[in-house]
Amino acid sequence: MTVTKGYENRIVQALRGTEDRAIAKWEADGWQLVSRDQGTLRTGLTFRRSRLKRRLPAAAALAFLLFVAIGGLTLGLIFGDDENTTAPPTDATKASSPGEAVTPAAPSAPAPSEATWEETKDAHLTFGETARFRSTAGNNDIPLEITVESPVSFTPSQAATVFDARAALGGREGSLHETTVYFNVTIRNLSTSEAFSPDFVFSDVAETGADDQVSEVVEGDVVGMTGWPQEVAPGGSFTLKDGYSVKDATAIEYTLDIDGLAGRSFYFSR
Template identity: 35%
Template sequence: MTTATGVKYETRSVKTVRGLEARTRAKLEKEGWEFVSQEQGTMRSELTFRRPKPETPWKLIGAGGGLLALLIVGSLIASAFGGEDSSHSSADALPSPGSSLVVETEAQTAPPEVTVPAEATTPSAEPPAPAPVVTAIEPRAKVEDTTCNIDENFGKCFYGQTAIYEDSRRSGDQILLEITVQEPQEFTPGKDADIASTTLGGTQEKGADNLYFVVTIKNLSEEVILGPSDVQLVANSAMDGDYDVRSVQDDVVEAYWDAKLEPGQSSTLRSGWNFNNDSEPTFKVRIDGLGGNSVTFSHK
């Protein structure tokens, strides 16, 4: 947009989960963006920002290009009418190769301040600018961040983070959950522990490694009830994959999610698993089976 003073602005719209607007706004204002407006939705909010857009110094670029063209034309004329001696004289009068290179560099390289943000959607007639300094969206979650938006991170989070899970069911109901999985812990199954012998890979003997994962799910939906059959927990590792792990049930750990969550309720359990080799373990929480999405937690 253009103000009355002739200042041109570049705009940027960011969608965020409700309740995280203040953090998003503070982050962008720290990067130099000015808050303009906010549209509140049922699950998400859309924030609009702007900042002044530097103008390209076309006059300086044009002058440098014109000077280079005049020097080349002068050299050609001197060579045509002055003979060999005149050619040497003209060559002496021309700038050294180093100075010519400087003129070309100034004419072809855009000033370092001219950047194009990754979200810009308006076509521009300006030549391509250097890579943007400001990134629109962080490509991956950081361990320091306690919140993980699975839409931005392709369903992948780190242990200790809280995943924001949003989805809609065929009935039209909107489901909103907070899912947290802590770092896996080693444990020794009880004497009477029930360790599954049948896996997706067939019948397997009990492995040597045992881990449990502390899982917490909070139902923030307005009307949806999350039943025990709506949640499936799956552990795997780099060596065992999805097929050779076994669930464990005893007095300390659970083999299946068995809680029913009304809107506003939360529940925590220890999900126990037996591995042949528990190197690089990952843990997946599936919601609504094949009809929903899943969140995968792992080490950084």
């Protein structure tokens, strides 16, 4: 994100065919579309919004809370002395003899809730571990769990679609390298009310022996990042296979970016 006088700017990469959803999502959060740079697989969308406008709602909310606090204090001073604050004796007090200790009941353990749910602080995980992330794209606040399994080797056929993962705009035909693998990637939506749209979920690999020679492979049920559904329903989950062709997958590291530039990156390795 860049900042100019009075404005902040953001460039978002949207998969082809999802541009309208991406634009609607960011405009709902107060961003204005400025331009688009269309590639074969992805379209770069440039947004901006006023920095001043972002501060106005917060300032208004603060002023309102201050007004309520002052009003409550004033009423308390006026009427507080008329209230009888002496509580009547309880049955437990009556039943207790002088000098007898009364042991209070132990509080029950609080039920798990979204309030106690915490994000994963460490971005580097091993395959099979689960990363926790709270998506705040648009106006949503959605707790997610993301799991990436160990790479699985497979042999693509001649009918496979192969893209050069290092092409600047994407969509350029790539080559198959010595090793081709896919990763099972699962996203679980823990929200009870909000659907999660995975428009801004992207992946990459590193530690391949030749990181400048990497191809994305799509064939059959190996669908890659373009295989995400329109949304993951509240309480639901979705798993897809993300394929890459690399020189060597012995020490391969898989990167998953959530919420694009506004979110976080998690790195999975052995």
